[in-house]
Amino acid sequence: MNSTAILDLLHSHRSIRKYKPDLVDDETIRRVVAAGQSAATSSNLQMGTAVVVRNRDRRWELARLCGDQEHIREAPVFIAWCADRSRLDRASLSRGYEQNTEYLESFLVAAVDAAIMMQSAVTAAEALGLGTCYIGAIRNDPVAVIELLELPQRVFPIAGMTLGYPRHPSRVKPRLDLDAVLHWERYDPADHELLEQYDRVMADTGIYRGREQPLRSVAQGNDRNRDADASIATDLYGWIEHSARRIAEPKRTRLSEVIRRQGFDLK
Ligand SMILES: Cc1cc2nc3c(=O)[nH]c(=O)nc-3n(C[C@H](O)[C@H](O)[C@H](O)COP(=O)(O)O)c2cc1C
Structure with a gap:
């Protein structure tokens, strides 16, 4: 493994807000999400879920719900990264258990799982020559997003993400010392x-x-x-x-x- 190349990749991260119209094929999206899935996850509960949206009308609707951000319309792919305890609900119920989601902790661990997953996906995407931009604005109107994506109970959209091939390299934003x-x-x-x-x-x-x-x-x-x-x-x-x-x-x-x-x- 070339550690210098990996560190260089991490240090050259930049959000991409201008995309080529080129589509991203299924296999590439699967590789990106699978890399996210390999990240550490609390107690191996795997509480992150990616909802991929490519349909143009649905992306445009998401753009409207997320503060009319032009790059959401432009990017060929939008991914909603969700904190997901619904899957565990289904698994637990099959063994006769009802899970406890009363406490902030249960939301937090699911949200942290989703966040860790999405960032590994970003790194994978960048390694494959793709660009991304997180979309926190997915939480501007979460009720409408939940309806649009048909998210069941105990699934909440933590962040959105645009994905596509960068039109041109944007600059790396300096960080704090x-x-x-x-x-x-x-x-x-x-x-x-x-x-x-x-x-x-x-x-x-x-x-x-x-x-x-x-x-x-x-x-x-x-x-x-x-x-x-x-x-x-x-x-x-x-x-x-x-x-x-x-x-x-x-x-x-x-x-x-x-x-x-x-x-x-x-x-
Ligand atoms: C959780 C999260 C939400 C974000 N939401 C948005 C957003 O809604 N729109 C946007 O253009 N950028 C968004 N960003 C991107 C940040 O503005 C960007 O990461 C930051 O300015 C640093 O720039 P860089 O990623 O190019 O290094 C978000 C980033 C994160 C981590």
């Missing part, structure tokens, strides 16, 4: 300089130009964000400003309701 995320023995919160340094690196990429996050609560003088500066100069708008604005606004506020309706109690 390793020392900001790698702590030895104990957590060290003294990362201010590293965060500021990354803020500048990201501002300099120009990635945010024209994509500044509107900040409704600041514009409205929301008390919690009264110190925020909504009129920051473009060249000072970096990772911190962008990320802070993203998490300052409430998002997908009804998810716990839908997850409960899907049969996970989240106690």
Whole structure:
């Protein structure tokens, strides 16, 4: 095994949002999902499921449900990665057991299984020359997605993913300095300089130009964000400003309701 090639592949990851119209054949999709399936899974319960959508009308409907993202329409394949306890339900019932999904833990282990599975699939896809982009927006209107994909009770869409052949290579997005995320023995919160340094690196990429996050609560003088500066100069708008604005606004506020309706109690 060529470890350098594998590490190079991991370090060259980038999300792809422009796709060629070329279709991805069944066998390739099966190889990608099978690689995901080989990932570690909690107690070997295998609680991840992939729902592959290739039908154009259904992909377009998914795009509409996922914030009208153009790359969902463009990519020939959409995969909904789901936390799935329904399969275990069927297996357990065949032996006369009823599973317990009352606690947050049962949702969390299924969601973690699905997440680990999807990331191995991403690596496999990239090794095969394909590109992907996760779609968290699958949780914008989860009820409609659940209906469209006919997800039974105890199956919940954790993330979507576009899959296809990249139209052109996009650039690799810089990450935080390793020392900001790698702590030895104990957590060290003294990362201010590293965060500021990354803020500048990201501002300099120009990635945010024209994509500044509107900040409704600041514009409205929301008390919690009264110190925020909504009129920051473009060249000072970096990772911190962008990320802070993203998490300052409430998002997908009804998810716990839908997850409960899907049969996970989240106690
Ligand atoms: C769970 C998850 C959800 C995401 N949702 C979206 C999305 O809805 N639309 C999108 O264009 N990118 C989405 N992304 C992609 C991220 O924006 C991207 O991974 C991040 O900016 C880092 O860029 P890179 O993947 O090119 O390194 C998502 C990523 C993750 C992990």
